[in-house]
Amino acid sequence: MKIIIIGCGRVGAGLAKVLGMRGHSVIVVDSDARSFERLGKGFKGKTVVGLSFDREVLIKAGIEKADALAAVTASDEANVVAARIAKQMFRVPRVAARVYDPRKAEIYRRFGLQIISPVALGIDRMAELLTFSQITLSETVGTGEVDRATVEIPDRLVNRTVADLTVPGEINVVAITRDGKTFLPTPATTFKSGDVVHVVLLVSSLDRLRDMLG
Numbered sequence: 001m002k003i004i005i006i007g008c009g010r011v012g013a014g015l016a017k018v019l020g021m022r023g024h025s026v027i028v029v030d031s032d033a034r035s036f037e038r039l040g041k042g043f044k045g046k047t048v049v050g051l052s053f054d055r056e057v058l059i060k061a062g063i064e065k066a067d068a069l070a071a072v073t074a075s076d077e078a079n080v081v082a083a084r085i086a087k088q089m090f091r092v093p094r095v096a097a098r099v100y101d102p103r104k105a106e107i108y109r110r111f112g113l114q115i116i117s118p119v120a121l122g123i124d125r126m127a128e129l130l131t132f133s134q135i136t137l138s139e140t141v142g143t144g145e146v147d148r149a150t151v152e153i154p155d156r157l158v159n160r161t162v163a164d165l166t167v168p169g170e171i172n173v174v175a176i177t178r179d180g181k182t183f184l185p186t187p188a189t190t191f192k193s194g195d196v197v198h199v200v201l202l203v204s205s206l207d208r209l210r211d212m213l214g
Helices: 010-021 033-039 055-060 076-089 102-109 118-131 203-213
Strands: 002-006 025-030 046-049 068-071 094-098 114-116 135-141 146-152 171-178 181-183 196-202
Touching (some): 002 010, 002 076, 010 025, 010 033, 025 033, 068 076, 076 094, 135 203, 146 203, 171 203
Parallel strands (some): 068 094, 094 114
Antiparallel strands (some): 146 196, 171 181
């Protein structure tokens, strides 16, 4: 894939290096040429100096043929502007923007943008660790209405089936890790002690999952 990363801070540089190691063609854009030093000598992608929302800069970066774009500068507003330009003007198939302010993140999601809010994710993750250790939220999917989570099976669900932890349209078990191996279950698969269950669920159904776990 051809992927453009807007912003070469710690996240942007780290993302660029990971994607580059996975074999993708990566182009990094930043207004400060010195920021590219974070990429290291082993980085084999391209760099472009310029403003994240400058149309000519984005064209120079190859946005007209890009498969994806991530906007991860230090500015929420700049990230959203760059994401909207990529999505609406250049029709880039996959676009994501980092937004620090959780309140703004929710507003921008209504524009149909893929928004990552590290503050909101950090708050949710910390709250789960402090109050309910059986559920670990690992990722928000899509526009924020769906979560991926891992669940430690409690004793009360041992020898019960996947169907007992499923609510159609709300909570679905997608995989189970048992004895160091992960497999895809059927509704009739029985839970065993020590199972770690991978679930996708609506954010609004988290309390219902807690109740089902007892």
